[in-house]
Amino acid sequence: MEIGKIITIGDISVEIILSSNDIKIGDILEVKGNDRYVFEVVEINNISATCISLYSTRGIQKGSVVVKKSDGLEIEYSDKILGRVFNSYGEVIDGLPFESEKKVKVSNDTVTLKDVKVETEPLWTGIKVIDFFAPLQKGFKMGLLGGAGVGKTVLIKELIHNIYEGSNSNAVFVGAGERSREGKELYEDMKKSNLLDKMTMVFGQMGDNPVSRSKSVETGLRMAEYLRDEKGQDVLIFIDNIYRFIQARAEISTDLKELLIENGYPSNMSGQISSIEERINSTDEGSITSFQAIYIPADDLTDDAVQTVMSYMDGQIVLDRKVAELGLYPAIDVFRSTSKLVDVEKIGERHFNLVERVLAYLTRYEELEEIIAVLGIEELSEEDKNVFHRSRKLRNYFSQPMFVAEAYTNIKGEFVDIKDVLDDVENILNGKYDDVDESKFRYIGKYNG
């Protein structure tokens, strides 16, 4: 059915002079006779509609007739999503035959306060530094913060590997605005380790236009909601990278000539982020545990978008360039990585006290580093010398060989039980290993004497 004619064209948006009233926000339109040009309606007034284009607008002719294609973007809503790869618009892109069983709209409401359920069961990752400093619970939202190039994606892959292998639940991976090369590698990795048929993947990568990059998150969420609501699972969802969602929305807002807040973000940013984050919740049907990589633009932690996303998180894992510079991976900043579970009533007195002692040691160590830079190590008191050497051992101990980084480090990965971590940390702190060289603690699993 004819909707109208195109009168303005920009990089992302087009405006249509309407010849029909049968149109609403969210409708999908296309240029008559050319399915290369597809739009989603975002704004309507009496005579015209503003739309964002799903693909490149290059080559669109002014005056082209536009027709209605559907009521909104749709995605498969059945077990057929498992083992498959989709683009942001719900189309299968892995080149294999696909037969749809049932489809639903991509957009969905957030979970209401009445339906939100707060879980209490812990979830161990086998990664020493995470289980010790920032332990997880089912249904947690963990932010993964880190500037560029400090090993965020490797950590995500390791988490998929470790958590996934131990549970029977399905997982969703959303590649939003990240590298296509990594997307393809992850796909091949998953296939090789026989994990692919238990998960589903959605990609709207960084070479795609902003509409695709932002829609990928919503599409991925719909799939996680299917697994939670229809199959009653404890679902894992990995979003790499949630910052790219708001970045893409900022690009769209700019093209729509909306007024922006500082650093070029949309003025309704908190609403936009909330419409995503409040869908990622646990209900009586099942839970959704999410890991959301958060890119930090210009290494600026006070960035508005980063702060807004952070307010939804139950914990955070911060990757730090300084630790990476020391060659210690995962390059986690233990001072800033934590979770709501680090509470004496939740993880127990022993674990809690050890965390406090380790942090006290490492804080003193940082002070000592400055003193040593001036006076040299020999001038320290016996007690400080102990703090110094034990802290360096602790720091090395929290590095870990990772399964997915084997190609890079040439060391086989290890899954470490939290009980072993607590024992090892206690022994280092109590001086049991004072005679052992610190390099013996680098890239090991649990310490074996």
Place this chain on the structure above:
Amino acid sequence: MELSKIEEKVESIKNNDNIYSVGKVIKVNPYTVIVSGLNDITYYEEVNVADKAKGFVFGVGKNNVTISLVEVNEKINPGDEVYSLKKQFKCLFSMDSMGKVIDIFGNDLIAGKKFDNLVEVPIENDPIPIMDRGLVNREFLTGITGIDMLYPIGRGQRQLIIGDKKTGKTQIALDAIVNQKDKNMVCLYVALGKTKKEVKDIYYELTKRGAASYTIVIASFHDELPNRTYLTPYVALSIAESMMLDSYDVLVVIDDLKKHADIYRQISLASKKTPGRDAYPSDIFYAHSKLLEKGCQHKNGGSITILPIVETKSSDITDYISTNIISICDGQLVLSSKSFAKGEKPALNYGLSVSRLGGSVQSEDMKRVGSLVRNKLLEYLEVRDIYELANIDEMGPDLQQRLKEGKVILDKLKQYKFSPKSKEEMLELYKFLEVGDTDGNR
């Protein structure tokens, strides 16, 4: 410009009584013009402004059309007629460009004339689909030990070279190009906003070293229209893409992307786009991500390796543009002005440099020795700073040995320009780590 074609077009327009395909200039800006009419124009269509200038449609408004100019031969006046050419804007390229310095409109800049056998090149293609990509696992050797051994590059990888002025960024790229001799690699060196003297120097250097036969230099200068400089890397990658689809291995050096970002900011601000962080437009990330995502190993066997260069100020790699590009690339080679001044060349900062692909693009022996050297070196660099003031005789033998060994490792990484090493030579350098040597450095 093809005058006959335009006349033909005008004639056909008259015959069809279509008055809208000719527009009139209503406003002239330094590098855009606003045109009324042209009511059936397409986005990114090529237009001719009264035979004085050439451009493409950059925005279609309700009552007017914005044209970005790429070539202006004569002053444009309001009222000048604008003809649409009824085809998408494309650039020109000749396969005779090998060993030449060219621009994106088919000109041989050294000879000062146009090539004869030109083909059209789109300024941008659709993104390369994820499933058309293969795994990046074939080595790309630069001949520099600190790179090939510690932070290796694979064919299809995007490895950023970043550092202050005068730290040897371009030199690393040139070393890499020269080392591709007899390796079946086509090299494109894209010079953005460099001085003409610099570009000529680079051209002579490549010719002198016998690299011209497989290298094309694509240049755009600051005295040209900014749209040309902005488009140049995209067109270079379109050329590379068509070669890759023909199963060639291509290397593209982009020198440098910071200047490209600044040109794009200039264009965006001039067209009144709302500025974001540091006054760059909010799609500055996308401008670079869609460009660098062309770098890939294609499943058909061809590849595009990209070495983008970014210049920093006071060694700060955490500014907006640098972090954007770092987050797109598969790793970065960070150059330090301190090391450069100390004569430790190549002036790599081994702590900050990263290759996300690492061992997966190295041969078995390079991978084994490389990871050993890297671990020992990083440990040494850290220990060196901390124990700088300590008395070496009072240290444990373990630590003494580590400090001594680390110094040797670092010394062996020194390598001067245009003195490439083979893998065998690199492995020989570090043989002592595995079998020991006569100086007891093990």
